[in-house]
């Protein structure tokens with residue numbers, strides 16, 4: 555609450571809100587996330603200023619400081635990294651600026667360093683991806699993991715949930731390869747090119763986001779593999795990835811829902827009114843597989 559965090563109450567329509575995006579908007583997750591924030595601000599008549607750090611963490615720290623110097627009194631941050639926020643947290647605390655983090659978490663104490671974290675249950679996403687993999691491989695086979703970027707909770711939690719579920723439910727599945735594709739399409743492609751050299755008979759690939767999974771499809775195609783020969787499961791729920799399920803190249807996609815606008819502004823509004831805001835707000839994620847991909851395609855982004 556406002557009392558615990560410090561500062562004065564406010565009406566959202568009287569303050570300027572700053573939104574800091576982390577990654578370039580070539581990834582539909584980022585496009586949809588930013589759009590959701592922009593749309594909700596417009597709908598509520600809130601004065602919003604935005605920035606995009608293009609995957610450069612030093613830039614993002616600068617961006618948020620800039621947002622504050624441009625008069626942002628509430629901050630919504632999609633953090634690139636989970637650590638390294640001290641300069642921003644100190645400055646925001648000195649000026650009683652509430653911070654809401656979306657999609658990735660900032661390491662720190664809720665209600666002290668920031669108001670709340672709004673995002674998915676990433677451990678659960680990993681478990682759900684594992685279920686899809688177990689289904690695709692009938693519980694037997696060798697699997698590669700294309701890890702997301704290092705330095706954030708999403709990558710570690712998606713890894714943790716996947717490993718946990720495979721170990722508990724599918725002793726016949728072995729993880730034989732793990733490398734980061736940095737959450738990018740090019741990264742996923744080049745890591746998969748190495749993978750098919752070192753593990754030509756790989757049975758499954760768990761790509762920790764759709765962009766890397768789509769890169770993996772390009773690499774497998776280039777290596778002469780047929781659709782379905784390697785079972786791919788990914789996370790996000792972009793249109794292109796779900797279309798790949800329909801086409802047979804991807805087996806399953808666990809959604810990571812980026813539509814944080816309504817939740818974020820509702821949290822900011824409640825906080826400004828002195829009401830209690832939960833320290834973690836978990837958004838609902840869908841899942842796509844061969845049984846529903848075609849009819850659910852309109853929900854993909």
Ligand code: GYE
Pocket residue numbers: 577581583657658708737762763764765789790810
């Ligand atoms: O899954 C991925 C992006 O932090 C939840 O970051 C987000 C992830 C998302 O690069 O596509």
